[in-house]
Amino acid sequence: MNGPFAPTAPPHGGADSAPPAAIDFSTNANALGPSPMALTALATADPSRYPDPAYTDVRERLAHLHRRDRADVVVGAGACELIHRAVRTTGGPLLLLEPTFGEYRYAAAVAGVTVRSARDLDAFGALLGVAKLAVLCVPSSPGGHVSGADVLRRLAAQAKTSGCRLLLDLAYHPLSQQRPPPPADSWQLWAPNKAHGVTGVRAGYVLAAPDDAARLRAAPSWVLSAHGVAFLACITDPAARRWVRTSRATLWRWRDELAAELRACEVPVETGRANYLLARVGDATATTRQLRLAGIGVRDATSFGRPDALRLSAQPPESQAVLRTALRAIRA
């Protein structure tokens, strides 16, 4: 072992050890989910036998969906598991554009890899030559901002020539109002359990060049369960994709309504293009605790470097009304 201290896992939104919050703004999963197609697929999954250890069929389907080759597809037990695998495979240093998803630093700590952080895209570009793996979330978290397709192409080309892998974290890309095409020469991390509203199913995949994909495939056998396989296979179905497409417009409307509600409570709001936003409440940690007591789950953005803000996902009008009442009571 490297040192006397074990790395501690970063905070996440969503469930904790307490009973689930009645109303949950803290995870960014599709609030209209779970998708009926995903539920059917999970119900008909066969848990009585081991899945195909090479996951041939599901990789073939995902490859077809992205117009890639089966050799480019790596399946895993959700985005976080694949993040740890990517960091372990490339080694360090790991380059991050701050603020970002806390799992990346955690994965670096677990793998004993150093982290370089860039505060803007200029510094990110200049540091590509230093890092083995550089990560960009599209859209970003917690801000929900989206880089233009030109910037992504340029960064991918620059990373390639610097001997660095560019990993695009596309977990919320399917629910974003702006969806620049990810460049083919980057690593693409997809986590469809968010868009389909089934975050309890731990399944995701990476698209990479065949050599890289072969190295990324090194993982415990059967890392993806039968339910994970059934879910990933179902997202390639046109009906399931249509369900996500039609849900998007509702989520964006709810996000904008939520922003209007918050502004009416005199809470300044930062909205990007994603299905979530930042609410500048002042003391995020205290507000999170108070709202939790009122049965409302929100994501304290302190661990993203924003101790003044909550990250809130788009939720239906009834939930918005409860949040508004609770916020008014707290701020009164």
Place this chain on the structure above:
Amino acid sequence: MTAVPLLALLVDRWAGEPFAHVHPVVWMGRYLDGCAARRRTDAPRARQRVTGGVGVAVGCALAGAGAALLRRCLRPLPPLARVLAEAAVLSTLLAERMLADEIAGVGRTVGRDLDGARSRLAMLVSRDVADLDHAQVREAAIESLAENASDSIVAPLWWYGLAGLPGAAVYRFVNTADAMWGYRTESWRWWGAAAARADDVANWLPARATAVLLAPTRDLRRVASAASVTASPNAGWPMAAVAVRWDLRLRKPGVYVVNPTGRTPGDADVDRAITAIRAAATAAAIGASVCGRPAR
């Protein structure tokens, strides 16, 4: 006279970064990161200042010597090949074409899609974009483009005209050092002081030259007074030139207002500014071609 700067600009404009596998900015980033890894924020401020300064000085020497050595290696080539090779290397020191394209795209699409433009802008500029309206997004785009024209095109070409490839390489190093070290936060300000100061010095004349190229027929005293509102001694000049030329007001909310009595920019002003900035870059390349000495 030498055709190298004009060819380099053409390569930068039409081909992007075709020679990216010999990308000098990546090497500079590696060097700067290696130095900064040895940085000790608990050391006395004066010591941090001096060590950071030595890091910048040694980096400048390496960048200049590397470029001079490369130029010598190109000597045995036939004249045409030598010019093409040097233009290719110079184009890698201009850089950031795509970033400029992205900013121009933001300025152009804001009328149709304010939220989308804001979101793309948030990834490019260090300011809070949440509450920017149409006009403020256009202003931010014009300001960034004007600043970018000076930093990425006019200044390296200026130093090329004065001191050839080593001049442009040293300039790019200083500029990269400022981007990576020149922060005002407590942990960086002493270590990065030399980098920030060197960047101010290297850009002092080019920023003013960019202003002249952007507003050639305007009263420079007006430009100078409009430029004086920014914290940086240089950044205000190119944006003030654009502001004065078309009588625009350019704001960075809560930080500065350039030419406060000017009009609010519209879509046509963004297009005009983009055209003027491209013309200024071309003029700078012609100037550097005339002043530059042919490789001997």
